[in-house]
Amino acid sequence: MNGAVLIRGRHVLTSATPESVTDGAVRLSAGRITHVGAYRELAARFPDDPVHGGPNDIVTPGFVNAHGHFSEALLAGMAEQYELDGWIRELIAPVAPHLRREDAYVGTLLAGIQMLRSGVTLVNDMFVCDPVGPEPVTPGVVQALDELGLRGVVAFGAGDARPGVEKAAVIREHEALEKAAAVSRLCRFRVGITVVAAQSPELFDQSVRMAVDGGHGAHIHLHEVREEAAGVRARHGLSAVEYCADRGLFDAPVLAAHCVWNSRRDLALLADHGVGVAHNPVANMVLGSGVCPLPELGALGVDVGIGVDGAASNDRQDMTEAVKTAVLLQRVHHLRASALSARDAFRMATIGGARALNMGAEVGSLEPGKAADVVVFDGESPALANVHDPVQSVVYCAGPREVKEVWVDGRPVVVGGEVTSVRTADAVARSREAAVSLVRRAGLADLSLLARV
Template identity: 45%
Template structure:
């Protein structure tokens, strides 16, 4: 169990979290600032520090001795050997892929979409989504994620499958932003004009229902989702802009992920997808775009002019051979760039710490320059810049009084035992083994290295038959992408 000192005398909803170092991520210059040379540390690292949490909010951050003296009898989590940091913000994933890991790693993005996630999306249900989300929530929490930005992609028209993400996230206690990444051009029957119109109305209805469901969950927000611009018909794209203007909705989509996208957009519309999003009016809305690998300088200028945020997904981009996002260029231009794991079928993991390390290493090897990005840069992308990208930096992303108490304690393992440079050790050395305790909005959701909101073993047991059923129903077993589970003897 957690190290809790004086718990019997502590007040409900009030505690301290102590570490050898507290990484506040506060006071960092925003994207585009030239105030910090690579490798230069800023204030915000507190040795033998603590965070005082009261009623779900951060009340104070400072030296442990001062906070403990000021609040005698308050419970203390942590023995002073670990690292305390803000909860990590995963700015892009697809929980629609929660039960579809380990397939198609030799496929390009377009092949992978057509052969794996496309068929999967035709059979997903709300119950599948809820159980899969709860499963992956355990993985996210155990890698320090406290906020996730999800896009649920499916083509099971009428199922309202995306609403299952709300069910799963509420159960797990995660903070999140939810969206339905609708694509109507490949939906069954879309070639028939009457059916195509019905599909659009169903998509609109599900967007409205997902928005309402998120509004009823205190830790969740909604964004209008567009799976890809190419995957939507022109009528749906135009309808979506009108809806966003009517309701004031922010947007979550993919942009410039692969070369084929750029080529097909030029063939269809005569210009690239960033330009088309601009012409339609989507860049007028607060927008976060996944990937942004194949950008021109004109594309970047449009993104900067409209304050578009970018979700960088290094592991998925490498697995699918999509290319390398120009992260240093985008950050220098002033764009908020966060880090995402991407979906569990394009990454095969929701391990955010792995994605953080990969974000640093990919840029270094691509540019052949160890100074092109540093540990503080990528930790900022995973915390405060990710929060900025989602418009949540007034709530989370850094450890500052008044913000919500989303925080992580790394402790107890060899991964975090040696702390010559705590920021570098977190980025390059920490693993989910190190995640001892996690709080979301002041509620403890991981204690002593175990998720306490979702029973991990029981959830695995529930999800195994669901994964097998989905793979068979989607034709993935017949196509050779998945192996039927072996018969189990009693």
């Protein structure tokens, strides 16, 4: 759909300057935003453009889900009793060698539908699996994102520490995903590194070369839990952040997930190298990992976005929940209502996430020339009946039920609250079969009533 449209709202929140336009509209044409301004002026100037949204709606930039794992999409609601190390050992590691391309495709459909219905237009994903089968797994992610019309930065979460994983197979998986992303309209590739400890020094150096020399950038977990930070220092004599800087990873654009347990030097290195950070409040709470130091990162000028994280550590793939939780977690941690505001979280979920991914010139705000990624929140919903402050209403009041329309690259991918390109009921039914098969293959039926039926 390349014809021009106007998207109207009582409040247009831009994540730019000006911050908002009352009784405004955004004009989309050929996949780009061409105008942002007063609805009456744009309607008079472009009388033939069809109008979407409505006089009481709230129009925003699409949310940027700065960190997630489609590899966990079939594992929601399992293994809540573990902290991170036990969770990896008892759930993620047993599943990793059994993930297939079909699981990647179906899981991405399932999680992607939830993301779209919560206003996500760009997801930064790391698919974690052990590439031990005959067929590459991760291209299934790109296939599903293209079908959904959801923009993606895709990475394979690579590691060679587990038995049976060969470095050559890891590189082949990277290459297969890079090739799939290269022919996608909406996806681009990054080099994935699960954690420093998951890679041999040889594989890490090869990952650095791919990220830097290949111009791809990298997606990595850093300092999610204290044990990770201590373990890397014991092995290498450096923190994980210091190790990445020392080995040259930060010479490429890097998105680091979590960054909870940091020294002052770690924080300074992140800032000095322009590393973007993805804050994952719900997953950090579920796994008992800790609280990201947002005030310190902000004071140093580090770009921070918000991530939903994977369905095995968050469970719900709901960006509106993550955005609200980001505010609440900081406030209860610091015992101060001013620790993080709704405006802070809204910007993190939009332009902050885009900048953390080095994509701030392309997405994340409603400005002429940027990609036409737009969300319309339903002003006729009971939750948004009385909008005293539109930013607070989006952050604290809105949920997936309030997401009326989502546009990605100028195309409507959610209309009337439903995705337009796939049948949700079919994706749900197909995912049940895939989940049962995956859990049984992994030997985890004792954790799943579904797999014992």
